[in-house]
Amino acid sequence: MSTSIAKRRAGGAGIKWFGAVTAILLLAFSVFVATRTPASTAVEPSPIVQHSAPSISGPTVTGGRFSLSNYRGEFVLVNFFASWCASCAIEEPQLVRFSKSGIGKVLAVDFQDEDRPAIAFLGRYGANWPAVADPNGQIAVKWGVSAPPESFLVSPSGVVLTKIVGPVTAKELAILVQVAKANGY
Amino acid sequence: MVTSARESIGKVNRQVNKQRRHFATGRALMVIWGGIAAVILCSFAILTFSSANPSSPAGRIVHLEGEFKCPSCIDLSVAESSAASSISIKTFIKNEVAQGASDAQIKDQLVASYGNSILFTPPKSGAYLVIWILPFGLVLLLGYFSLRPILSRKDWAQSGRGSPNDPRSDDEPPIIEGVSGDLALSMIPLGETINHLPASYGAANHDVAVDGAETRPSQSLMSRALLALLHRSTSTSARKYLAIFGAAFCVAGVGLGLYTFEQGRSQAASRALESRELTQAIGYTYSGQDVSALRLLSLVLHQDPYQPQALAYQGWLLFQAGVKTKSPSLVQKGEQLVLDAIAIQPRYPDAHGFLAMIDLYVYHETAQAKKQFGEFLADSPSSTIRTDLSAAYKAATAAITAKPATTP
Numbered sequence: 001m002s003t004s005i006a007k008r009r010a011g012g013a014g015i016k017w018f019g020a021v022t023a024i025l026l027l028a029f030s031v032f033v034a035t036r037t038p039a040s041t042a043v044e045p046s047p048i049v050q051h052s053a054p055s056i057s058g059p060t061v062t063g064g065r066f067s068l069s070n071y072r073g074e075f076v077l078v079n080f081f082a083s084w085c086a087s088c089a090i091e092e093p094q095l096v097r098f099s100k101s102g103i104g105k106v107l108a109v110d111f112q113d114e115d116r117p118a119i120a121f122l123g124r125y126g127a128n129w130p131a132v133a134d135p136n137g138q139i140a141v142k143w144g145v146s147a148p149p150e151s152f153l154v155s156p157s158g159v160v161l162t163k164i165v166g167p168v169t170a171k172e173l174a175i176l177v178q179v180a181k182a183n184g185y
Numbered sequence: 186m187v188t189s190a191r192e193s194i195g196k197v198n199r200q201v202n203k204q205r206r207h208f209a210t211g212r213a214l215m216v217i218w219g220g221i222a223a224v225i226l227c228s229f230a231i232l233t234f235s236s237a238n239p240s241s242p243a244g245r246i247v248h249l250e251g252e253f254k255c256p257s258c259i260d261l262s263v264a265e266s267s268a269a270s271s272i273s274i275k276t277f278i279k280n281e282v283a284q285g286a287s288d289a290q291i292k293d294q295l296v297a298s299y300g301n302s303i304l305f306t307p308p309k310s311g312a313y314l315v316i317w318i319l320p321f322g323l324v325l326l327l328g329y330f331s332l333r334p335i336l337s338r339k340d341w342a343q344s345g346r347g348s349p350n351d352p353r354s355d356d357e358p359p360i361i362e363g364v365s366g367d368l369a370l371s372m373i374p375l376g377e378t379i380n381h382l383p384a385s386y387g388a389a390n391h392d393v394a395v396d397g398a399e400t401r402p403s404q405s406l407m408s409r410a411l412l413a414l415l416h417r418s419t420s421t422s423a424r425k426y427l428a429i430f431g432a433a434f435c436v437a438g439v440g441l442g443l444y445t446f447e448q449g450r451s452q453a454a455s456r457a458l459e460s461r462e463l464t465q466a467i468g469y470t471y472s473g474q475d476v477s478a479l480r481l482l483s484l485v486l487h488q489d490p491y492q493p494q495a496l497a498y499q500g501w502l503l504f505q506a507g508v509k510t511k512s513p514s515l516v517q518k519g520e521q522l523v524l525d526a527i528a529i530q531p532r533y534p535d536a537h538g539f540l541a542m543i544d545l546y547v548y549h550e551t552a553q554a555k556k557q558f559g560e561f562l563a564d565s566p567s568s569t570i571r572t573d574l575s576a577a578y579k580a581a582t583a584a585i586t587a588k589p590a591t592t593p
Contacts, residue, residue: 179506
């Protein structure tokens with residue numbers, strides 16, 4: 001009799017243990033999830049930063065051809081933009097100011113856009129830098145671009161120094177270049 | 186006396202029938218739970234093993250599009266999204282498949298551009314394995330504990346020994362057909378006699394009354410009280426109330442949890458983002474990636490212009506850049522930002538450390554530098570910055586120690 005009772009009690013204890021372990025695991029998991037940064041707001045550093053810049057070479061929106069390597073030896077701001085992008089319009093005057101300051105060059109990549117609206121967009125702000133057409137967004141994929149405007153500061157030796165998500169200001173770019181110079185780039 | 190015994194037996198039989206129904210319901214519930222566990226297990230297995238890559242190019246494209254997350258969306262795969270970035274990735278996958286790239290090569294290329302965050306499902310390796318194994322383990326355990334009573338009952342039935350719940354030893358005969366163990370004992374009124382018990386029922390374990398009738402073993406007052414309490418607490422109505430209360434408690438708990446979560450979600454997300462960017466920026470500062478650090482610090486200060494850590498680190502980076510490029514305006518701006526950080530959070534050790542460095546190397550104010558170092562050390566600075574500034578601290582101490590000797 002005592003053996004059977006012991007067995008039955010052991011069974012009950014097993015279920016209790018299972019319940020307790022499950023509850024603890026669920027609690028631990030809930031705490032873990034609750035203290036994580038929400039995936040929608042997490043900022044992961046770009047994997048291409050501190051690496052050689054992926055190549056950009058192809059036809060420009062005006063009909064010529066251009067390559068990023070043409071700017072080797074100078075600080076380059078690779079700017080992904082589109083004529084349909086509202087934030088790009090806010091950023092454009094700042095890029096013009098940065099370009100005119102002579103601190104560095106600007107190379108635009110026209111992301112998933114048509115040539116004619118892109119030419120009109122650049123002309124509206126007096127932007128006279130080359131804009132490589134990227135109608136299928138394949139250059140953007142190589143650079144890990146999610147949505148324009150996104151910019152990358154490339155060192156004179158062709159290393160990506162930083163990724164800038166959203167509109168950037170000329171002042172900020174000037175400081176970034178100065179700090180990069182101070183660090184030997 | 187005979188009437189009383191018959192009434193008792195009738196009562197016992199009714200209780201037995203009720204318990205049989207309960208037992209049948211319990212068994213049915215266990216079968217249902219087992220079925221649910223099996224369905225969940227099968228679903229997991231199908232989902233996991235169905236990720237085997239299809240062989241046709243079109244199938245591969247569809248499969249790969251479901252493997253990557255839309256970079257500009259929330260919780261949408263590239264396949265589900267029509268955002269510009271998703272269209273680019275779809276084109277990329279299509280081109281790569283056409284050029285003969287393997288799935289692994291395509292995956293590697295996208296991870297190299299976007300990082301691991303582009304993967305819709307976590308990798309099945311390293312610490313991520315826990316996420317995959319945990320649900321399987323829980324379902325298996327649940328299934329095991331749900332089915333164990335049924336399986337053990339089956340074993341008992343096959344061995345001809347009745348129910349495993351029967352607390353009697355194997356050689357004990359049943360008291361009443363269909364009634365077993367504690368169930369039968371608890372249902373028999375205490376002290377009452379039962380006339381037609383099987384003759385084989387031994388007298389060793391139970392008291393034998395006069396005229397061959399047998400009574401239940403006598404029980405102590407405490408045992409009877411406990412049995413009564415148990416019986417009362419497990420009555421149908423009590424269980425019903427308990428279930429309703431439990432359900433209401435659970436619903437209220439979940440509701441409260443969701444409400445609290447929603448209330449704190451936006452603030453928590455903002456704080457978490459700021460904290461993460463700040464940690465990253467400080468990490469960049471110590472690994473020499475000043476440009477990336479400065480960019481992140483600007484983002485933090487854009488969200489909160491009075492964030493003392495961001496102010497101190499931005500000031501320190503600008504100060505260093507100013508010294509290296511011989512730009513007095515940057516040096517001044519850097520110093521001012523560090524001072525601002527101290528004004529906002531007077532006991533922030535890193536800011537005192539930075540100020541000490543500025544005092545020492547720009548103004549050669551060794552005493553002032555030592556004072557700042559003292560405050561820096563008093564505020565329990567992190568080991569990273571302690572190591573970074575220890576050389577400067579030693580230099581400052583050495584300079585102060587040497588000063589009296591050189592002073593005329």
